[in-house]
Amino acid sequence: MKKIIAKYMLIAGGLLTLGGCSDFAEINTNPNAATTVTSEMLGTNLILNVAANSSFLGPALLSKAISHTEFPNALQYNSLGKQSFEDLVVLTNVDKMINLAPEGAQKNSFTGLGKFVRAWRFYELTIRVGDIPYAKALQGEKGVISPEYSTQKEVFLGILQELEEADKAFEQGTKFAGDPIYNGDVAKWRKLVNTFALKVLLNLSVKESDPDLNVKSRFNTIVTTKPLFESNADNFQVVYSDVANQRYPWFKLNNQGLIYPVMSTMIVDKLRDLEDYRLFHYAAPSPVKIASGINASSYAAYVAVNPSVVYSDLAAVASSKDYSNLNARYSELANSEPFYQIGYTTLQFILAEASLRGWVAGKTASAYYENGIRAGMQFVASNTPDNADFHHNRKITADYITSYLASDKVKLSGTMQQQLEKIITQKYLGSFLQAGYDSYFDNRRTGFPVFPINPLSNNNTDKDKMPVRWMYPDSEVNYNNENLTKAIQSQYGGNDDFNQKMWLLK
Amino acid sequence: MIVPMLSFAQRQISGSVRDEKGVGLPGVNILLKTTTNGTITDADGKFSLNAPNDGMLVFSFIGYISQEVKIDGKTQIEITLMEDVQNLNEVVVGALGMKLEEKALGYSVQKIGGSTLQTVKGVNLATSLTGKVSGLWVKNSTEFNEAPTLSLRGETPLLVIDGVPYGNMSLKNINQDDIESINVLKGPTAAALYGSRGGSGAVIVTTKRSGKGKGLSVTVNSNNMFNAGFLMLPEVQHSYSAGLGSAYSPTDYIWGAKLDNGTMANQWNPISKKMEVSELRSLGKNNFNDFLVSGMISNNNVSLAQTGENGSFRVSMSHIYNKGQYPNLKSNNTIFNVSGEMNVGEKFTLSSQVGYNRLTAPQIAGSGYDAQGYIYNILMWMGPEYDLSAYKDNYWLIPNVKQNWHYNAWYDNPYMMAYEKLNGIEENKMNASFTATLKLFEGAKLLVRPGFDLYQNNETRRNPPGILSTRGWDASGLYSIAKRNGYSFNGDAFMTYNKTIGKLGIDALAGGTIYKVDNNYLYSGTRSGLIIPGYYSLNNSVERPNVSVVDPITEASNPRFRKQVNSLLAKLSLSYNNIFFLDVTGRNDWSSTMPSNTNSFFYPSVGASVVMSEFFETLPSWLDFWKVRGSWTVAKTDLGIYATNNTYNTSTGVWNGLNTASYPGSIINASNVMAETNRTWEIGTAAYFLKKRFKLDVAYFNKYNYNIQTSASISQASGFNSTLINIDQTYVRKGMEISLDAVIVKSGDWQWDATANWSYNHRYFKALDPKYSAKNSWTKEGGRTDTYTGATWLRDPQGNLIHQANGLPQASQYNSLYGYTDPKFIWGLANTVRYKQFTFNATFDGRIGGLLYNYSSYKMWDTGAHPDSDNEWRYDEVVNKNKSYVGQGVVVSSGAVAFDNFGNITSDTREYAPNTTKVSYETYARRYGDGTRGVTNATFLKLRELSIGYTLPSNVARYIGAKGASVSLTGQNVWMWAKEFRFADPDKANDSQLTSPSVRYIGGNIQLTF
Structure with missing residues (x-):
């Protein structure tokens, strides 16, 4: 008996030992994670990362196009806070994508894409804070975990250089897969790269005389020798549809925020003043005015709130219901309208301003300006179904556009400052819920459009001014302190503050 | 003779x-x-x-x-013959199920007898451990189906059942009535033989194998407790309606119109289902209390045991029915347990246990802020101007399609939530183990002990279309099912040898362990809604259903995770003359989660004990026994499963069928990452005095944590969020535990026994990593790690609140240190008073100090529900249209201030003047609240359990055919006092998701033995 038991126990012990001889490497390999992927998959992620609209209302609040009644929103009241550097992390995928691409034309296409995405992300960051790590950035795997900062000028020179390289790479590239925007059409990508380069250059307008940047001649070279957007069809835009995860960001499904937007006087009053039918396409009439018998096609039905009123006044308006919310097409249609980061209309206004500044010869500023308005209006008209709930019987037709452009209030005329104001104002009105923070940066650079400032509601530390930059993030304070401190010292005398002017504004 | x-x-x-x-x-x-x-x-x-x-x-x-x-x-x-100092020789169950003499131990172990857990039986036996072990912090939740969490010396201990450290078992899977004893091994020395899993101590559960005495024994233990009110219940103001800016509007917030003063408004009538003009009245001041239901816990057990010549057999079955404090919350938990042991001849014994546990609940949702539970809906965000009871059994406008409700964003009809937005669970768990012991020769034994557990859980979610609280749900309608299953195996095989040579006792052990876990996860759910309303099935999905290995709620992408650890271990225990005791252990682990060149790691421990009372010839007469002990141990921890896998994240069908991939945001260059190490030393002493009526045990420990494996944050400009390394930042945790057992009264028929426990532990930064440590002011050598940091309000040098020119307080752009989250100490006090056939038990426990976010109270300042906001300024603003509030403090009259990166002032020329600007009270209160930002002292004390029992005389018991019978009045969560915490029970040490009312349970227990 004892022997038998001893034998079986030894066998059991032996089995335990055998069970221990498993392959650890196999056990610790995640069967649901990929060790290699394709350039296309990385490319899709990068493209959506820059093209999709991650923050839908933020830019509209900061640029005073709407107000939000849920709480005293930080951006609405000019509290910019600290700008995270997290959007740089995605750029690690750029080199991986290029390395995985097959040699030759395909690699050129992905190289072009990679350089464009890098330029885009670095531009978006530097324009908010000032100096940032650039030359030494994105080398974590090589051991550079606390990268030194480059000056903003170095960053901009780098961005312009990379955009030039991207244009060349696309020129030598071929159609590539994984592109949800242009379906891999390198010709369209070249147009985007160069259009974006013009936007970057225009944002350096204060630095027009800097000999290293040579803004004017670079701008002119691109306009005269490189392909640019030719119509709204070239827009760098995401097109929405009624399937899961591809619906318009303001579509009503699972959207609790519909009750909060209040149209701003910045948009409503200007459109009313210009007798601009886009009002009826951007805004919804006040339900109180409708209930009192005013027709939805009447300008009087649209009630806006000055975006600088103190929050308690805004809240009272919200409860009164007597205000214009966003037009119903934004929430009722899953494919309401495409969202563009940079569009043909943007380009036309960029060219109009450049022409005004004498950077380009040929077409007049007025021609570009009118093109920009027309393209913007056509964009709105083509995305508004023929439904009175959406256009309130104020349809934007070709005839209407022609008459609008002919009106004295619209026509480009006056002093240079007056013309600049008209250009930027129309750019602002034309990019409602589009083009990210462009309007805020235009205001910062040119003073237009003029944002109302109310010291009683302004949360900026300087009560009479808009803040001009975001602060650096805590993650840099904590994990790149030495380099950050140097950068703040050299730029802002050691004071990381919202009202310090960065290099490109000086 | x-x-x-x-x-x-x-x-x-x-x-x-x-x-x-x-x-x-x-x-x-x-x-x-x-x-x-x-x-x-x-x-x-x-x-x-x-x-x-x-x-x-x-x-x-x-x-x-x-x-x-x-x-x-x-x-x-x-x-x-040596005198047996009763209780001094208490036997405890240590690592690997070894029975150990307490006096021989070089470390701290505290034992709880099973019988103390078997009168007041709640939903989860962990609650009954609260305050009973010094150093063990049991954090009890008030939420339905949420288990208490155990924190032993600040970390989560390993659970060992009958010698098996299962991978998937928890205390809720164990039958409270099956417990013979629970031994808490407090430090890693005690649990050194469990390797990395025992690095935070262990809770050793020993289950019953037989009844008392020989022959058949049947016991019935039934405890039924009912909701007898609440210890903590949120309160709100009921003078003002929903809305903003003093106007009624059932959209959001409760800063609306004054109620009960004749104001008329167009309101939704839930009965006529139309908008109607009626007076705004505080119809719903009791909405929440009316919504609550009377919960109960019914915990019933029957067990049969037969003990014979060569062994015993025991079968036990428990059913626990729990009804929560909200409608439709009910769970059924069945635990079935079979165990037995037998002796085969003199040399061989076999002991085995098999358990099955099934828990089902049709609905577990209803709590939380982020999950938009009932408090979030009814109290935080909806006003008191409507009568919720009118919606009861009346929650449809169109059945299965549209709810009958007066809101159109965020907030749902609570009755619709309770019965139609269902998050159901079905959990099945089995465990089985046997222990075979063979005597090889004199003093030598061979032991083999395999143990398995396996689980199969289904979690469903379903909701109709048109819901408004959508986090975790889908406004177009949803049915989803998540399936989780897996198993763990722990197999031990070892030999033991003991021998006594004169005064020297030798006890040796050597063997090996294999531990494996394998888990699977699969989620599937409807996409873009349901085709046919009211039909909840994947077959009813509008688009092709989602099937995913990613949990949509946690976003954890770990569909299959596996791990194996192989170990060899040895232990040598020496004793000399019953005075000196020495324990030495060593263990080597090979873990699958570690890189191949560091996957083998060894850790030793040493423990020693000296019985001083034997050592010294003369003891004071009041001291009966005194020992001192000390131990030193190293424990190591391996990496997380797949932590070393440098793999891409991929997603399918992201945009127009395109798939995406991204490189990990953490640098995973892990080939040299070593096992994380903990070095603990512990000293302690135990003494019995005054004729053994008092026993005092004191332990002090120091746990040094280094080679910490971490994904250290780095500058994101590096292209990565973090990098996986052994950081040079190290910690030390220090703590003390005292327990005192006392027989306070022993006279005639009276006896009063009491046990008091007191403990604290705090963790400190010992050294910082020059490269990777955060540069903020509270990350410093010698500083505590349980920091409570956050934004603050700016103040002048005199401490006055600085206001902006607009009359609103100025917040700092920088975070500051408020204090620390861990309690200064925790304590427990258990009392048993016996008088003849009566037994009275009362256990108290509590925490002193430590900061906690009192979100239940603070958030109401923003929403407008806070009862303290019902004051003169609010009235003046709403009724008299007079914005009269002036914040107390100062304004900057001239000058400026500059800060460095950390928020320290670098230059300051500010001059101040009193603030005189009148502002909207609504705006001020929403911004500033009570100024605390919710940071609140969490001190509380609680009467945890109460029982008054009567044991029937045996001649009476025999009347009903029983050998023994007792009846008790029982109560759990009976009474509490909180120093500053409001509207929420701080017991769980977390109010960040709002806390459901804390239910007082009172009931009765009947125990019969046949």
Whole structure:
């Protein structure tokens, strides 16, 4: 008996030992994670990362196009806070994508894409804070975990250089897969790269005389020798549809925020003043005015709130219901309208301003300006179904556009400052819920459009001014302190503050 | 008296038995082992009897330690019996299920007898452990189906059931009535033999194998407790309606119109289902209380045990029914347990246990802020101007399609939530183990103990279209099912050997362990809604259903995660003269989660104990026993499963069928990452005094944590969020535990026993990593790690609140240190008073100090629900349209301030003047609230459990055919006091998701033994 038991126990012990001889490497390999992927998959992620609209209302609040009644929103009241550097992390995928691409034309296409995405992300960051790590950035795997900062000028020179390289790479590239925007059409990508380069250059307008940047001649070279957007069809835009995860960001499904937007006087009053039918396409009439018998096609039905009123006044308006919310097409249609980061209309206004500044010869500023308005209006008209709930019987037709452009209030005329104001104002009105923070940066650079400032509601530390930059993030304070401190010292005398002017504004 | 016996090779043996002082002991029982033959000593302690040459004599005498002596051909035997200091020799169950003498231990172990857990039976037995073990912090939740969390010396201990450290078992899977004892091994030394899993101590559960005594025993234990009110209940103002800016609007917030003053408004009538103009009245001031239901816990157990000559067999079945405090919350938990042991001959014993546990609940949702529970809906965000009871059984406008409700964003009809937005669970768990022990030769045993558990859980979610609280749900309608299953295996095989050589005792153990886990996860759910309303199935999905290995709620992408650890271990215990004890252990692990060149790691431990009261000749008369102990151990921890996998994240069908991939945001260059290491030393002492009426145990420990594996944050400009390294930032945790057992009264029929526990532990930064440590001011050597940091309000040098020119307080752009989250200390006090047939038990516990976010109170300042916001300024603003509030503090009249990166002032020329700007009270209160930002002292004390029992006299019990019977009045969560915390029970040490009302349970227990 004892022997038998001893034998079986030894066998059991032996089995335990055998069970221990498993392959650890196999056990610790995640069967649901990929060790290699394709350039296309990385490319899709990068493209959506820059093209999709991650923050839908933020830019509209900061640029005073709407107000939000849920709480005293930080951006609405000019509290910019600290700008995270997290959007740089995605750029690690750029080199991986290029390395995985097959040699030759395909690699050129992905190289072009990679350089464009890098330029885009670095531009978006530097324009908010000032100096940032650039030359030494994105080398974590090589051991550079606390990268030194480059000056903003170095960053901009780098961005312009990379955009030039991207244009060349696309020129030598071929159609590539994984592109949800242009379906891999390198010709369209070249147009985007160069259009974006013009936007970057225009944002350096204060630095027009800097000999290293040579803004004017670079701008002119691109306009005269490189392909640019030719119509709204070239827009760098995401097109929405009624399937899961591809619906318009303001579509009503699972959207609790519909009750909060209040149209701003910045948009409503200007459109009313210009007798601009886009009002009826951007805004919804006040339900109180409708209930009192005013027709939805009447300008009087649209009630806006000055975006600088103190929050308690805004809240009272919200409860009164007597205000214009966003037009119903934004929430009722899953494919309401495409969202563009940079569009043909943007380009036309960029060219109009450049022409005004004498950077380009040929077409007049007025021609570009009118093109920009027309393209913007056509964009709105083509995305508004023929439904009175959406256009309130104020349809934007070709005839209407022609008459609008002919009106004295619209026509480009006056002093240079007056013309600049008209250009930027129309750019602002034309990019409602589009083009990210462009309007805020235009205001910062040119003073237009003029944002109302109310010291009683302004949360900026300087009560009479808009803040001009975001602060650096805590993650840099904590994990790149030495380099950050140097950068703040050299730029802002050691004071990381919202009202310090960065290099490109000086 | 001599009982002669006829047998071959028998001879007469004689001798004497003496006590430690050399005095002969009369009346000592002497038994020839394995027979019934024996004798007792005479008045001088002398004896003689006949016995075989190879026999063994057992000497036993009450109050003395029994001894076994081999005859080995001797004819004269002289022995000395040692006094058995009752309780001093308490046996505890240590690592690997070894029975250990408490006095020999070099570390702290505290034991809880099963019987103390079997009168007041709640939903989860962990609640009954609260306050009963010093150093063990049990954090109890008020939420339905949410288990308490255990924190032992600040970390999560390993759960070991009958010697098996299962991978998937938790205390809720164990039948409260099956518990023989629970031993809490507090430090890593105690649990050193469990390796990395025991690095935070262990809770060792030993289950019953047999009934009391031989023969059949049947016990019934039924405890039923009912909701008898609430210890903590949120309160709100009911003077103002929903809305903003003093106007009624059922959209969001409760800063609306004054109620009950004749104001008329167009309101939704839930009965006529139309908008109607009616007066705004506080119809719903009791909405939440009316919505609550009377919960209960019914915990019933029947067990049968039979003990015979060669073993025992026990079957136990429990059913726990729990009804929560909100409608439709109910769970059924069935625990079935079979165990037994048998002796096969003299050499072989087998002990086994199999358990099955099934828990089902049709609905577990209803709590939380992020999950948009009932408090979030009814109290935080909806006003008191509507009568919720009118919506009861009346929650449809169009059945299965549209709810009958007066809101159109965020907030749902709570009755619709309770019965139509369902998050159901079905959890099945099995565990099985056996322990086979074979005596190889004298002193040597072989032990093999495999243990398995496996689980199969389904979690469903369903909701109709048109819902408004959509986090975790889908406004187009949803049915989803998540399936989780897996198993763990823990197999031990080892040999033990013990021998006594003179005064030296040797106990040795060597063997190996294999531990494996394998888990699977699969989620599927409808996409873009349901085709046919009210039909909840994947077959009813509008788009092709989602199937995913990613959990949509946690976004954890770990569909299959596996791990294996192989170990060799050894232990040597030496004792000398019952005075000196020494334990040395060593263990080597090979873990699958570690890189191949660091996957083998060794850790040793040493523990020693000296019984000082034996060592010193003269003790003060009040001191009965005194020992000191000390231990030192190293424990190591491996990496998380797949932590070393440098793999891309991929997603399918992201945009127009395109798939995406991204490189990990953490640098995973892990080939040299070592096992994380903890070095703990611990000293302690235990003493009995005043005729053993008091027992004091004190432990102090120091746990040094280094080689910490971490994904250290780095500058995101590097292209990565973090990098996986062994950071040079190190921690040390220090703490002390004191427990005192006392017999306070023992007189006649009265006895009052009490146990008090007191403990604290805090963790500090010991060294910082120059490269990777955060540069903020509170990350510093010697600083505590449980920091509570956040934004603050700016103040002038005199501490006055600085206001902006607009009359609103100015917030700092920088975070500051408020204090620390861990309690200063925790304590518990258990009392048992017996008088004749009556037993009275009361256990108290609590925490002192430590900061906690009181979100339940603070958030109401923003929403407008806070009862303290119902004041003169609010009235003036709403009724008189007069914005009259002036914040107390100052404004900057001139000058400016500059800060460095950390928010320290670098230059300051500010001058101040009193703030005189009148502002909207609504705006001010929403911004500033009570100024605390919710940071609140969490001190509380609680009467955790209460029972008053009566044991029926046996002649009465026999009336109903029982051997024994008792009845008790029982209560759990009976009463509490909180120093500053409001509207929420701080017991769980987390109010960040709002806390459901804390239910007082009162009921009765009946126990019958047949």
